[in-house]
Amino acid sequence: MTHRNAQEYTSEQARKEAWLPLMQELVRCYQAFSRHSARHIKSLGLTPSQFDVIATLGNTEGMNFKMLGQETLITKGTLTGIIDRLEAKGLVRRVNSGQDRRSTLIQLTEQGQRLFEKVFPEHIRYLSTSFERLDSEQQTQLRRLLRGLRNHFF
Protein backbone atom coordinates (compact mmCIF):
# COMPACT_ATOMS: atom_id res chain seq x y z
CA MET A 1 0.00 0.00 0.00
CA THR A 2 2.98 2.27 0.25
CA HIS A 3 3.78 2.10 -3.44
CA ARG A 4 7.25 3.27 -4.18
CA ASN A 5 5.98 3.49 -7.69
CA ALA A 6 3.41 6.03 -6.77
CA GLN A 7 6.18 8.60 -6.59
CA GLU A 8 7.01 8.17 -10.24
CA TYR A 9 3.41 7.95 -11.21
CA THR A 10 2.80 11.26 -9.49
CA SER A 11 5.54 13.12 -11.21
CA GLU A 12 5.28 11.54 -14.62
CA GLN A 13 1.68 10.84 -15.35
CA ALA A 14 -0.63 12.60 -13.01
CA ARG A 15 0.85 15.61 -11.36
CA LYS A 16 -2.60 16.54 -10.24
CA GLU A 17 -2.86 13.53 -7.95
CA ALA A 18 -1.27 15.15 -4.96
CA TRP A 19 -3.21 12.89 -2.63
CA LEU A 20 -0.87 9.93 -3.16
CA PRO A 21 1.65 11.08 -0.55
CA LEU A 22 -1.23 11.52 1.85
CA MET A 23 -2.32 7.95 1.27
CA GLN A 24 1.20 6.70 1.85
CA GLU A 25 1.50 8.71 5.02
CA LEU A 26 -1.80 7.35 6.32
CA VAL A 27 -0.55 3.82 5.81
CA ARG A 28 2.85 4.47 7.31
CA CYS A 29 1.49 6.31 10.30
CA TYR A 30 -1.01 3.59 11.08
CA GLN A 31 1.57 0.87 10.69
CA ALA A 32 4.01 2.69 12.92
CA PHE A 33 1.33 3.10 15.55
CA SER A 34 0.18 -0.45 15.20
CA ARG A 35 3.64 -1.93 15.62
CA HIS A 36 4.46 0.40 18.47
CA SER A 37 1.31 -0.67 20.25
CA ALA A 38 1.78 -4.36 19.44
CA ARG A 39 5.27 -4.36 20.89
CA HIS A 40 3.95 -3.42 24.30
CA ILE A 41 0.91 -5.66 24.15
CA LYS A 42 3.02 -8.69 23.37
CA SER A 43 5.20 -7.93 26.36
CA LEU A 44 2.00 -8.27 28.40
CA GLY A 45 1.46 -11.77 27.04
CA LEU A 46 -1.42 -10.96 24.69
CA THR A 47 -1.92 -10.51 20.98
CA PRO A 48 -3.35 -7.19 19.77
CA SER A 49 -6.71 -8.76 19.01
CA GLN A 50 -6.85 -10.48 22.37
CA PHE A 51 -6.05 -7.20 24.09
CA ASP A 52 -8.74 -5.53 22.06
CA VAL A 53 -11.33 -8.00 23.25
CA ILE A 54 -10.23 -7.77 26.89
CA ALA A 55 -10.29 -3.98 26.72
CA THR A 56 -13.75 -4.01 25.19
CA LEU A 57 -15.21 -6.44 27.71
CA GLY A 58 -13.74 -4.62 30.71
CA ASN A 59 -16.27 -2.82 32.92
CA THR A 60 -19.08 -4.66 31.20
CA GLU A 61 -21.58 -7.36 32.10
CA GLY A 62 -20.56 -9.19 28.96
CA MET A 63 -21.33 -8.97 25.30
CA ASN A 64 -22.46 -11.32 22.55
CA PHE A 65 -20.46 -12.00 19.41
CA LYS A 66 -22.36 -9.55 17.33
CA MET A 67 -21.81 -6.61 19.64
CA LEU A 68 -18.22 -7.56 20.30
CA GLY A 69 -17.58 -7.72 16.59
CA GLN A 70 -19.07 -4.29 16.04
CA GLU A 71 -16.95 -2.75 18.76
CA THR A 72 -13.67 -4.36 17.80
CA LEU A 73 -14.20 -4.46 14.02
CA ILE A 74 -13.35 -8.16 14.05
CA THR A 75 -15.51 -10.42 11.92
CA LYS A 76 -17.44 -13.16 13.65
CA GLY A 77 -15.51 -16.01 12.08
CA THR A 78 -12.27 -14.59 13.39
CA LEU A 79 -13.81 -13.81 16.73
CA THR A 80 -14.68 -17.43 17.36
CA GLY A 81 -11.02 -18.40 17.31
CA ILE A 82 -9.92 -15.46 19.44
CA ILE A 83 -12.53 -16.23 22.08
CA ASP A 84 -11.53 -19.91 21.96
CA ARG A 85 -7.98 -19.01 22.87
CA LEU A 86 -8.96 -16.48 25.52
CA GLU A 87 -11.24 -19.08 27.03
CA ALA A 88 -8.43 -21.63 27.02
CA LYS A 89 -6.32 -19.09 28.91
CA GLY A 90 -9.10 -18.73 31.45
CA LEU A 91 -9.61 -15.04 30.72
CA VAL A 92 -13.17 -15.12 29.35
CA ARG A 93 -16.12 -17.52 29.48
CA ARG A 94 -19.08 -18.26 27.25
CA VAL A 95 -22.45 -18.07 28.97
CA ASN A 96 -25.82 -18.99 27.53
CA SER A 97 -27.58 -15.70 27.21
CA GLY A 98 -31.14 -15.78 28.48
CA GLN A 99 -33.74 -15.43 25.77
CA ASP A 100 -32.24 -16.18 22.41
CA ARG A 101 -30.68 -19.61 22.45
CA ARG A 102 -28.60 -18.80 19.40
CA SER A 103 -26.78 -16.07 21.26
CA THR A 104 -23.78 -16.44 23.55
CA LEU A 105 -22.67 -13.97 26.17
CA ILE A 106 -18.95 -13.52 26.58
CA GLN A 107 -17.72 -12.29 29.93
CA LEU A 108 -14.40 -11.68 31.58
CA THR A 109 -13.58 -14.22 34.28
CA GLU A 110 -12.18 -13.00 37.59
CA GLN A 111 -8.75 -13.63 36.19
CA GLY A 112 -9.66 -11.74 33.03
CA GLN A 113 -10.98 -8.86 35.10
CA ARG A 114 -7.75 -8.70 37.10
CA LEU A 115 -5.74 -8.75 33.89
CA PHE A 116 -7.89 -5.98 32.43
CA GLU A 117 -7.38 -3.80 35.49
CA LYS A 118 -3.66 -4.29 35.24
CA VAL A 119 -2.90 -4.06 31.53
CA PHE A 120 -5.44 -1.55 30.27
CA PRO A 121 -4.15 1.44 32.26
CA GLU A 122 -0.59 0.31 31.64
CA HIS A 123 -1.10 0.28 27.92
CA ILE A 124 -2.87 3.61 27.90
CA ARG A 125 0.05 5.09 29.78
CA TYR A 126 2.46 3.52 27.34
CA LEU A 127 0.68 5.02 24.35
CA SER A 128 0.18 8.40 25.97
CA THR A 129 3.85 9.24 25.80
CA SER A 130 3.60 9.22 22.02
CA PHE A 131 0.29 10.92 21.50
CA GLU A 132 0.79 13.64 24.06
CA ARG A 133 3.66 15.08 22.11
CA LEU A 134 1.13 16.63 19.79
CA ASP A 135 -0.41 19.66 21.39
CA SER A 136 -4.11 19.50 21.93
CA GLU A 137 -4.90 21.78 19.05
CA GLN A 138 -3.06 19.54 16.62
CA GLN A 139 -4.80 16.52 18.10
CA THR A 140 -8.19 18.04 17.52
CA GLN A 141 -7.34 19.10 14.02
CA LEU A 142 -5.90 15.74 13.10
CA ARG A 143 -8.90 13.93 14.43
CA ARG A 144 -11.26 16.14 12.50
CA LEU A 145 -9.37 15.69 9.26
CA LEU A 146 -9.20 11.93 9.68
CA ARG A 147 -12.90 11.77 10.32
CA GLY A 148 -13.52 13.83 7.22
CA LEU A 149 -11.40 11.52 5.14
CA ARG A 150 -12.99 8.42 6.60
CA ASN A 151 -16.43 9.57 5.59
CA HIS A 152 -15.32 9.43 1.98
CA PHE A 153 -14.59 5.71 2.05
CA PHE A 154 -17.97 4.19 1.37
Added chain:
Amino acid sequence: MTHRNAQEYTSEQARKEAWLPLMQELVRCYQAFSRHSARHIKSLGLTPSQFDVIATLGNTEGMNFKMLGQETLITKGTLTGIIDRLEAKGLVRRVNSGQDRRSTLIQLTEQGQRLFEKVFPEHIRYLSTSFERLDSEQQTQLRRLLRGLRNHFF
Protein backbone atom coordinates in the same frame (compact mmCIF):
# COMPACT_ATOMS: atom_id res chain seq x y z
CA MET B 1 -7.70 -1.04 19.10
CA THR B 2 -10.90 0.90 19.03
CA HIS B 3 -11.67 0.34 22.69
CA ARG B 4 -15.22 1.12 23.50
CA ASN B 5 -13.96 1.19 27.02
CA ALA B 6 -11.67 4.04 26.27
CA GLN B 7 -14.68 6.33 26.27
CA GLU B 8 -15.44 5.59 29.88
CA TYR B 9 -11.82 5.66 30.82
CA THR B 10 -11.55 9.10 29.31
CA SER B 11 -14.44 10.60 31.12
CA GLU B 12 -14.03 8.86 34.45
CA GLN B 13 -10.39 8.48 35.16
CA ALA B 14 -8.25 10.59 32.96
CA ARG B 15 -10.00 13.54 31.49
CA LYS B 16 -6.65 14.85 30.46
CA GLU B 17 -6.13 12.03 27.98
CA ALA B 18 -7.89 13.71 25.12
CA TRP B 19 -5.75 11.82 22.65
CA LEU B 20 -7.79 8.64 22.95
CA PRO B 21 -10.42 9.72 20.43
CA LEU B 22 -7.61 10.61 18.08
CA MET B 23 -6.18 7.13 18.39
CA GLN B 24 -9.57 5.60 17.72
CA GLU B 25 -10.07 7.78 14.70
CA LEU B 26 -6.65 6.86 13.32
CA VAL B 27 -7.57 3.19 13.55
CA ARG B 28 -11.03 3.61 12.09
CA CYS B 29 -9.86 5.79 9.25
CA TYR B 30 -7.11 3.39 8.28
CA GLN B 31 -9.42 0.40 8.46
CA ALA B 32 -12.03 2.14 6.36
CA PHE B 33 -9.41 3.00 3.78
CA SER B 34 -7.92 -0.44 3.87
CA ARG B 35 -11.24 -2.20 3.32
CA HIS B 36 -12.27 0.23 0.64
CA SER B 37 -9.02 -0.40 -1.18
CA ALA B 38 -9.12 -4.15 -0.68
CA ARG B 39 -12.61 -4.40 -2.13
CA HIS B 40 -11.39 -3.07 -5.45
CA ILE B 41 -8.13 -5.02 -5.45
CA LYS B 42 -9.95 -8.29 -4.92
CA SER B 43 -12.17 -7.51 -7.87
CA LEU B 44 -8.96 -7.38 -9.90
CA GLY B 45 -8.07 -10.93 -8.80
CA LEU B 46 -5.29 -10.01 -6.38
CA THR B 47 -4.85 -9.79 -2.63
CA PRO B 48 -3.78 -6.44 -1.17
CA SER B 49 -0.27 -7.72 -0.50
CA GLN B 50 0.06 -9.14 -3.97
CA PHE B 51 -1.06 -5.85 -5.46
CA ASP B 52 1.43 -4.07 -3.27
CA VAL B 53 4.27 -6.17 -4.62
CA ILE B 54 3.17 -5.78 -8.23
CA ALA B 55 2.85 -2.03 -7.79
CA THR B 56 6.28 -1.81 -6.22
CA LEU B 57 7.99 -3.89 -8.89
CA GLY B 58 6.38 -2.02 -11.77
CA ASN B 59 8.71 0.22 -13.80
CA THR B 60 11.70 -1.46 -12.18
CA GLU B 61 14.48 -3.80 -13.25
CA GLY B 62 13.61 -5.97 -10.28
CA MET B 63 14.33 -5.95 -6.59
CA ASN B 64 15.69 -8.37 -4.02
CA PHE B 65 13.74 -9.49 -0.97
CA LYS B 66 15.38 -7.02 1.32
CA MET B 67 14.54 -3.99 -0.78
CA LEU B 68 11.08 -5.25 -1.55
CA GLY B 69 10.45 -5.77 2.14
CA GLN B 70 11.56 -2.25 2.95
CA GLU B 71 9.30 -0.74 0.33
CA THR B 72 6.20 -2.74 1.13
CA LEU B 73 6.72 -3.08 4.89
CA ILE B 74 6.22 -6.83 4.57
CA THR B 75 8.60 -9.01 6.58
CA LYS B 76 10.82 -11.39 4.67
CA GLY B 77 9.20 -14.54 5.99
CA THR B 78 5.83 -13.38 4.74
CA LEU B 79 7.30 -12.18 1.48
CA THR B 80 8.56 -15.66 0.61
CA GLY B 81 5.00 -16.97 0.53
CA ILE B 82 3.64 -14.02 -1.39
CA ILE B 83 6.33 -14.31 -4.05
CA ASP B 84 5.70 -18.06 -4.22
CA ARG B 85 2.08 -17.46 -5.10
CA LEU B 86 2.81 -14.65 -7.55
CA GLU B 87 5.35 -16.89 -9.21
CA ALA B 88 2.81 -19.69 -9.43
CA LYS B 89 0.46 -17.24 -11.16
CA GLY B 90 3.22 -16.40 -13.63
CA LEU B 91 3.34 -12.75 -12.60
CA VAL B 92 6.88 -12.58 -11.21
CA ARG B 93 10.05 -14.63 -11.49
CA ARG B 94 13.07 -15.23 -9.27
CA VAL B 95 16.42 -14.56 -10.93
CA ASN B 96 19.86 -15.24 -9.53
CA SER B 97 21.26 -11.80 -8.91
CA GLY B 98 24.81 -11.44 -10.15
CA GLN B 99 27.33 -10.99 -7.39
CA ASP B 100 25.89 -12.14 -4.11
CA ARG B 101 24.74 -15.71 -4.44
CA ARG B 102 22.56 -15.37 -1.35
CA SER B 103 20.46 -12.72 -3.02
CA THR B 104 17.53 -13.23 -5.37
CA LEU B 105 16.20 -10.70 -7.83
CA ILE B 106 12.45 -10.61 -8.24
CA GLN B 107 11.12 -9.26 -11.52
CA LEU B 108 7.76 -8.87 -13.16
CA THR B 109 7.23 -11.26 -16.05
CA GLU B 110 5.72 -9.94 -19.27
CA GLN B 111 2.37 -11.03 -17.98
CA GLY B 112 3.07 -9.29 -14.68
CA GLN B 113 4.08 -6.14 -16.51
CA ARG B 114 0.87 -6.16 -18.52
CA LEU B 115 -1.15 -6.67 -15.35
CA PHE B 116 0.69 -3.81 -13.67
CA GLU B 117 -0.02 -1.48 -16.54
CA LYS B 118 -3.67 -2.37 -16.37
CA VAL B 119 -4.47 -2.49 -12.66
CA PHE B 120 -2.20 0.15 -11.19
CA PRO B 121 -3.78 3.14 -12.97
CA GLU B 122 -7.21 1.62 -12.48
CA HIS B 123 -6.71 1.36 -8.76
CA ILE B 124 -5.27 4.84 -8.47
CA ARG B 125 -8.32 6.16 -10.27
CA TYR B 126 -10.58 4.18 -7.96
CA LEU B 127 -8.95 5.62 -4.86
CA SER B 128 -8.78 9.14 -6.21
CA THR B 129 -12.52 9.61 -6.01
CA SER B 130 -12.26 9.35 -2.23
CA PHE B 131 -9.13 11.32 -1.57
CA GLU B 132 -9.88 14.15 -3.92
CA ARG B 133 -12.89 15.14 -1.89
CA LEU B 134 -10.51 16.75 0.54
CA ASP B 135 -9.29 20.05 -0.83
CA SER B 136 -5.57 20.26 -1.37
CA GLU B 137 -4.99 22.40 1.67
CA GLN B 138 -6.61 19.83 3.92
CA GLN B 139 -4.60 17.10 2.23
CA THR B 140 -1.36 18.89 2.92
CA GLN B 141 -2.30 19.61 6.49
CA LEU B 142 -3.41 16.08 7.17
CA ARG B 143 -0.25 14.68 5.71
CA ARG B 144 1.89 16.97 7.82
CA LEU B 145 0.06 16.09 11.01
CA LEU B 146 0.25 12.37 10.32
CA ARG B 147 3.95 12.63 9.68
CA GLY B 148 4.39 14.50 12.93
CA LEU B 149 2.50 11.85 14.83
CA ARG B 150 4.37 9.02 13.16
CA ASN B 151 7.69 10.45 14.26
CA HIS B 152 6.61 9.92 17.85
CA PHE B 153 6.26 6.17 17.49
CA PHE B 154 9.77 4.93 18.12
Added chain:
DNA sequence: GTAATATAGTTCTAATACGAACTATTGTCA
Protein backbone atom coordinates in the same frame (compact mmCIF):
# COMPACT_ATOMS: atom_id res chain seq x y z
C1' DG C 1 -49.37 -23.20 11.92
C1' DT C 2 -46.14 -23.98 8.56
C1' DA C 3 -43.03 -22.50 4.86
C1' DA C 4 -39.76 -18.97 3.85
C1' DT C 5 -36.52 -16.04 5.70
C1' DA C 6 -33.32 -13.99 8.83
C1' DT C 7 -29.99 -14.23 12.47
C1' DA C 8 -26.09 -16.11 15.85
C1' DG C 9 -22.16 -18.73 16.06
C1' DT C 10 -19.17 -22.32 14.21
C1' DT C 11 -16.35 -24.42 10.74
C1' DC C 12 -13.60 -24.28 6.74
C1' DT C 13 -10.21 -22.54 3.22
C1' DA C 14 -6.71 -19.56 1.52
C1' DA C 15 -3.65 -15.89 2.50
C1' DT C 16 -1.32 -12.89 5.58
C1' DA C 17 1.62 -11.70 9.49
C1' DC C 18 5.40 -11.95 12.85
C1' DG C 19 9.33 -13.83 14.81
C1' DA C 20 12.53 -17.54 15.71
C1' DA C 21 15.34 -21.10 13.97
C1' DC C 22 17.78 -22.77 9.99
C1' DT C 23 20.88 -22.96 5.62
C1' DA C 24 23.92 -20.96 2.55
C1' DT C 25 26.91 -17.44 1.53
C1' DT C 26 29.70 -13.41 2.44
C1' DG C 27 32.46 -10.26 5.28
C1' DT C 28 35.72 -9.32 9.17
C1' DC C 29 39.63 -9.62 11.66
C1' DA C 30 43.57 -11.41 13.90
Added chain:
DNA sequence: TGACAATAGTTCGTATTAGAACTATATTAC
Protein backbone atom coordinates in the same frame (compact mmCIF):
# COMPACT_ATOMS: atom_id res chain seq x y z
C1' DT D 1 43.69 -18.45 6.35
C1' DG D 2 40.56 -19.75 9.64
C1' DA D 3 37.23 -18.89 13.36
C1' DC D 4 33.35 -15.88 13.79
C1' DA D 5 30.01 -12.62 12.94
C1' DA D 6 26.70 -10.73 9.61
C1' DT D 7 23.40 -11.19 5.86
C1' DA D 8 19.76 -13.24 2.33
C1' DG D 9 16.11 -16.28 1.94
C1' DT D 10 13.53 -20.24 3.47
C1' DT D 11 10.97 -22.87 6.79
C1' DC D 12 8.21 -23.40 10.76
C1' DG D 13 4.72 -22.45 14.55
C1' DT D 14 1.06 -19.72 16.15
C1' DA D 15 -2.45 -16.34 15.48
C1' DT D 16 -5.16 -13.38 12.65
C1' DT D 17 -8.06 -12.17 8.77
C1' DA D 18 -12.05 -12.27 5.40
C1' DG D 19 -15.58 -14.59 3.51
C1' DA D 20 -18.39 -18.61 2.25
C1' DA D 21 -20.86 -22.59 3.71
C1' DC D 22 -23.13 -24.78 7.55
C1' DT D 23 -26.15 -25.65 11.88
C1' DA D 24 -29.37 -24.26 15.09
C1' DT D 25 -32.71 -21.20 16.46
C1' DA D 26 -35.95 -17.35 15.88
C1' DT D 27 -39.03 -14.41 13.13
C1' DT D 28 -42.15 -13.33 9.41
C1' DA D 29 -45.76 -13.96 6.24
C1' DC D 30 -49.51 -16.12 4.51
